[in-house]
Amino acid sequence: MKLNLFTRINIGFVLTISFLFSYGQKGAKPNVLFIVADDLRPSIGCYGDLKAITPHIDKLAASSIVFNNAYCQQAVCNPSRASVLTGLRPNQNGVTDLVTHFREKVPDAVTLPQAFKNAGYTTIGIGKIFHGTKQTLDKVSWSISEIENVSVKNQEYFLERNKKGGKADAFEFTEGPDNKYPDGKIAESTIELLRDFKKSGKPFFLATGFKKPHLPFCAPQKYWDMYKHTDFSGIANSNKPLGAPEIAFHQWQELRGYTDIADQGPLTPQKQRDLIHAYYACISYVDVQLGKIIDELDKLGLSDNTIIVLWGDHGYHLGEQDLWCKSTNFELDTRIPLIISAPSVIKKASNTNAVVEAIDIYPTLIDLCGLTKNTALTGKSLKPLLQQPQMKWDQVAYSQFCRPYKAITSKYPTHMGYTVRDQNYRYTLWYNLHNDSIEHRELYDLRKSRLENENLAGTKKYQQEENRLAAMLEAYRHIN
Template identity: 60%
Template sequence: MIISALFKERFNHSDCFILWGIVRRFSVIIYCMFHAGLLSAQDDFFERKYNVLFIVADDMRPTLGCYGDERAITPYIDNLARRSIVFKNAYCQQAVCNPSRASVLTGLRPDENGVTDLVTHFRQKIPDVVTLPQAFKNAGYTSIGIGKVFHGSKRTLDSVSWSVPSLVQSFTKQDEYYLPENRKGNAKAASYEFVAEQDDDYPDGKIANAAITALQQFRESGESFFMAVGFNKPHLPFCAPRKYWNMYEGSDFSKMSHKFKPLGAPDIAFHQWQELRGYSDIPKDGAIPSQKEQELWRGYYACVSYVDTQIGRVLSELERLDMSENTIIVFWGDHGYHLGEQGLWCKSTNYELDTRIPLLISVPDITDKGSHTSAIVEALDIYPTLLELCGLKSHHRLSGKSLTPLLENPNCRWEGVAFSQFCRPYEAITKQHPTHMGYTVRIPGWRYVAWYDLNTGSVVNTELYNLKKGNIELHNLSGDKRYKKVEQKLHSLIDAYYSKR
């Protein structure tokens, strides 16, 4: 019907009749060749145009069953993992929301796009950059974002990236709560709340509802789409329906390992967890009572399960609509998180718990389902990967590299390293004008950090950690003569990286 209408619009009735007859005969020939086995859906003639479902969770470290966390109740993400490649060593470029997301969505590192704080919008620094969703929009896809995709403030929603800007939702701090006493003003109240009954009593349930509706509309219209869905949790405050809190009724959160700072680590590497201390039930200084620590742990895990369920609802609808076989699914966390380990809460460091993220990629007919890779990759590799999978060209130089070789063979040779960074003083993430920047590089078995004075360009502190036996920094080995060669190698990587800024 659509083809017939197109011919009628461009040709007269006689020409249209002749051309339409040719089209019909050609279609019959292709149909017969296909069913005779002379052509297949894998042939270039039938090159598939993938849809993309791009899911991001806020503040989610790999606290998931598919990453080996036996306490986590995450059946839906675990099920997605069974048809994906699980990247066990994926790292963000800066462990706080705005820089991390700006890096992934522009395909550029924080020093390249100018975003190293929570205030700067990348358009201020690179106004003509083409973002990942914008690249799909320019290629004829319908590009929509639902929830927190870019940084959550209205000025950073970046309407030019989307085909339908009105679908992008922004929620205030007040929206995070359900109880009236916590919804007074637009400020932080309690650090956690688990009282509501329905999933959509909180924003992430509403985000899942909107995503499901959008999928139904895409199924009806037949449009190719890039749909980004950004969930708010498990970001503070830890708020979700009470059933998710109840899931962890029998879990023991009393034992926290590695509570102390790494031996020999410099003071500049740490902060006073100001983000957490801003909540009304958290001490303004000093230690957090043991009972409160356990409640925060439980609250974090409960919010992870809440997000897991919302993701499951969206993926179930994709399956119900028979759209999963033509849709690439990417799930990632914008950065990791500390839950009291190393004397830290929240994010904003260069350490493993803050920079390591969950990353799952599922590509129909390509990914070896249920596989995992230990290759070291970066979050900004997502942009070039999706462009290559969908046959699109980049509009500017991308700093990441495509992960398609790992999607095709998770055990292939991979010379990956991951760079991350964070500024000091801590207040610079909101007030700008940092005096120091810590740059870190992760290679198999090792993490190295160099802290630069941004005024002089000199290195004021260094850190070297052996991570061959675990994913947490315990003892700063920088300066130890036994590790001189590896430290020199890693410092040269950092110095070259810093020099290109």
């Protein structure tokens, strides 16, 4: 994909002015390549997934710190991204649904790219960075606001039966080059911009937002074929956790909106296999696009002075716990991949089991690039963990989700579930928002399994742990 003439002239003008502005400043500022993949759970080789074909992400991980226990603040796109990009938790920026723009609640917030723009960087976003709707974009964050999503059309269906408008089949794979689909175009635009930055010498904050592996699972046929000999039969732990309240679940409404998925009832074993196959194929599609970008960064000689952050905005269920997609407080939806490469700081690639949050990304980048902190940030810089991945780290991770399910589009929740994750447990409290009472409690011991299997809340053996975690959640929901 080629950027249009107006956009390229605009970029050239901004880079020229920015270069003159920064000319003569001492020391080369580190660049930032900020990459997010939509609905990407840690089904990646470097996270131990033996089925995933992800050589390019694995190569990046080999020179980075891989965070094994990173968690988002709410497991759906808009709240998660708003939290990362404002440095504020959902209760602080007012974004707990898919339609609210954070500036409705915190109009003076300084976003992550905005902080870099204010520091003299050129900030540009390609693809889906903020939530991908017009009302949730944030033009003030970008040096060139016009090119976020520029020329990246949303056409994902090519089979005639799927061209009726709106949701069609949940997955589709057709022959063609990578740039037939949006993420291939996004990678091409990113590479063009890297070349422009190389010519200008101007420090940049370049955000690339891949749209896969979000539904519908659509990509070139070759990515489906990568897994044609992989066995995707049999979903491990497909039962709901014993004793879990119904409010913790949903009816897979997102998936059921597709024309080849029944409105109710279980999926056939073949449909389950096909959906999982398609999800993994889309991960590999993203992996190859990322590889093209990293290769270009190397060719241009920019790698040594560029910090790379790769993260997923939330996790995902693929039939486990009788759930599909996201939108819960469970481990599979709240846990995300997070990989950070910082050449000037990381002495040896490694991984860390420290519990961290997506909200920590903003203060980490500010810290690594030496920017002045000029806004309130709730997260904590992860720079110490980049330097000493095995150091003692006693933080916990907080997430939340609203109910009923339709509240993510209607703005009118009746309940909010708050959850905390430490090294050993996940504890969740469900509050009735009308009378501020706790209606349901969930406690899961995750020392032997990452999946929640049995709700232990109310048992005498775990009373002390439950009291400790309940106090933490009560304090968390009142932060401001």
